[in-house]
Amino acid sequence: MTQAVSETPIQRIAPESPLHDLMEGQARWQIPVHDHGFIALVDVMPRLAPEGQTADAAIVQAARVSYGAGTKAVSEDRTLVRYLLRHRHTTPLEMVEFKFHVSMPMFVARQWIRHRTANVNEYSARYSIVPDRFYRPTAENVRKQSTVNRQGGDEPIDGATAEQFLQLLDKAEANYREYLDLTERGVARELARAALPVSVYTEWYWKCDLHNTLRFLSLRMESHAQQEIQDYARAMYRLIQPLAPHTCEAFMDYEFDALRLTRLEIEAIRAGKPLNTQNKREIAEFEAKKSRLGL
Ligand SMILES: Cc1cc2nc3c(=O)[nH]c(=O)nc-3n(C[C@H](O)[C@H](O)[C@H](O)COP(=O)(O)OP(=O)(O)OC[C@H]3O[C@@H](n4cnc5c(N)ncnc54)[C@H](O)[C@@H]3O)c2cc1C
Structure with missing residues (x-):
């Protein structure tokens, strides 16, 4: 007869190699932003990783469940992470999470909160007096x-x-x-x-997985985002980069510093002709891309 699950002893399995704290035993990693603001990383999942590894290991571990033996050919961790980013296999990236404590002006928070995939808990100006801090x-x-x-x-x-x-x-x-x-x-x-x-400052805890954090960064580190939120996004990137270095490198290579061409643009480049549209903004965007490509 099978044992009832309620009575089955919990198996506690030791790691294959010693684990180290990715945040080096610190309570928070904090970067001041603007006059009164800051962004602080207060936790990361995984917080512990095998010696010599980073949170990238959790991505690779999850990816190997889905690919199984199929990953043997691309078994080196960095190569696998880069493959995932290039091919937009995003769910393994959701295995890594970050929790930030952020203090920012209300008008920055207003833009930030639009990123719906995070978990947020904000200072309540119903319960408490708003502190005397202004941007x-x-x-x-x-x-x-x-x-x-x-x-x-x-x-x-x-x-x-x-x-x-x-x-x-x-x-x-x-x-x-x-x-x-x-x-x-x-x-x-x-x-x-x-x-x-x-301009008054608010603060919140913001928890988000790595996939959606990178989405946030791709939109808010970009030059079209307002300078003030860019400053926070760039500080956020500095905080997560040492924790998931392969992923951040691949994000820069394949997403943030990459260039996306539309079908019209590919046709125009192939034919050596102007873009087949009257849309001035689209033409300007094409010219900027051509100049980046040295065309
Ligand atoms: C430069 C800039 C200018 C902007 N200007 C304006 C503006 O003038 N007015 C304005 O209102 N907003 C503006 N925005 C906000 C923008 O439109 C997005 O709301 C914001 O950037 C969040 O993007 P997101 O939806 O991709 O992010 P998230 O909310 O983090 O969502 C990430 C992804 O998850 C998925 N997702 C999340 N929630 C849902 C859902 N409920 N249903 C289905 N899929 C979901 C989608 O694929 C989504 O792309 C601006 C943003 C930027 C960067």
Whole structure:
């Protein structure tokens, strides 16, 4: 008769080789961002890996379940990871997870939260008073609205206009004292916060698997993303790179620094002719790609 599962002893199996802590015994790896912000890696899964290996090992381990003996030909870990990234075999990448603690201005959080595949827990401005921290660019970092990109700005604006903008930020921050005063006089925190500007800092824990973290990074490290969120994304990349170096290298090679060509673009390059479209933006994008290709 088979033993009931409830009575079967748990088998505790020792690793084949000693395991080491990928975060080197530290509670967090933190990078300051902007005036009051930071991004801190507070945990990673796997946290422990065989000596000499990184979280890449968890990806390879998972991939080998699906490919079985089929991976023998590409059995070297780095080669296998690169193969997975090139062919968009993404589920093995979901075996690695990161947990970050982030402090960022509200307007950055607003963009960040659009990445729906993460688990998030944010500071509650209903329970607690919002701390007195506001994002304030330096005068040189006050950007002029771009004329080619409706969403962005790259060049610094003239000093006088920058100064006027910074004074406007000061006025918005001045509301904070009144916000505090009104909460002390009994106005509900959940309502009083409506008077605070979007430059105020919030914080959250953000947990995401490696596949979706790379999606986040490919969109938010990219030059079209707002500079402020790019700064966080680049810091995030620095935190995860030592933990999954083969994956990050492959991500750069096959995704972030790669170039995607449309069918129209391939036809135009083959025929040595202009792009078969009147769309000005698409033509400009094609010209930029050609210049990257040295054509
Ligand atoms: C430069 C830039 C400018 C932007 N401008 C704007 C803007 O003007 N207005 C605006 O509203 N947004 C804007 N966005 C946000 C953008 O449209 C995306 O919402 C955001 O980047 C998240 O991307 P995502 O959906 O791929 O990420 P995630 O939410 O992390 O999703 C990752 C992937 O998971 C899958 N997925 C997740 N959830 C679902 C679901 N419910 N159903 C099916 N599949 C799902 C999809 O394949 C998705 O691509 C901008 C983003 C960038 C980078």
